[in-house]
Amino acid sequence: MNDVMPVVFVVDDDISVRESLELLIRFAGWQPRLFESAQAFLDEPRPHAPSCLVLDINLPDLNGLDLQRSIATARHTLPIIFITGYGDIPLTVRALKAGAVEFLTKPFNDEVLLEAMTEALQGSRAALAEEQQLDSLRQTYRTLTPREQEIMASVVRGRLNKLIAADLNISEITVKAHRGKVMRKMKARSLAELVKMAALITDPD
Template sequence: MDLNNALAVAPKPAATTDATPVVFVVDDDVSVRESLELLISFAQWRPQLFDSAQAFLEHPRSQVPCCLVLDINLPDLNGLDLQSAIAGERPDMPIIFITGYGDVPLTVRAMKAGAVEFLTKPFDDEVLLQAIADALDHSRAALNREDGLRSLRNAYATLTPREQEVLAMVVAGRLNKVIASDLGISEITVKAHRGKVMRKMKARSLADLVKMAGLLSLAVR
């Protein structure tokens, strides 16, 4: 199933992706932090600077498009360890690694773990800005998908237990008369439940409803 197409039919949540993107920087070198702060601000993004991995971990998760510019060599928790620590908690935040020297094994490890770029200092400002722009596009798309799924879950939660039963059977392809027989209710009642399900889920068609159910991973009876 195409996740983006399926989410296109989901109820639309309040947008959080129009806010000013945040670019987190974790580097123990104050001169690097100051330089990146100016560059990021010039590009009209909002910089958030940290001198250690631990300081970053104590910061709340961002609810707007964001990315992390991360030095791979840090005094406490190194960049790869930080990448691993936030992989599950902040999957919508792409990571751009920066390092003072080229290291092929580290580069391979970082990229395999999901980093979007690996730059060696000194890097060209334009190269970094483009990497950040691409990373923020990835973050924005991830947040949209997450918001769409949250909206679907909230809509599903408004269904009564019987409506949830009917939904599961409808998306399994069962006819109204079969559903009525299985549930011990009239066919007219099944039609009424189907109508309420369509309205509450804001589904425009049965195909929309099937896509939504797939995203929600409903257990079909």
């Protein structure tokens, strides 16, 4: 992930803003992707790279706040930096409460924007790494047999081996054997670590 060039998306209907930001982004060593509308951005495939979005509040189709809301779940690893032609405290509060990392009023200082983009890309890189780790954990979990998944579910609930054996109508020795396989396959070094893994796997977010 560290070797992948970060991507900075810009959504602004003002071509002069897009052009100036393209130069700034390239100067910083990142890849710019420019859009004049929210819909054009939504049609763009999600890159598997650290990325952030520089987003104008006022757009001709879907406004910036609506776009922020529409991608909140699908693109949760994409930090948003809002830019606007006028200061509006209620809008700023709404954007920041919804997770925006910065809200800048045009004309903004290039250094301030560069700093905001740098922090946003660092946050995106960390979120992608966490997402990748979770995907790997779920793939590992799927290698467990149905019986091993049953045993794991009982173990993380704090059930003792003898109680699990009674629940499943199998011997305690068999429970211990399955439990050992679960620990090895999941690469869990302790029960506490297995419990944390289980919580991540079953977390709806």
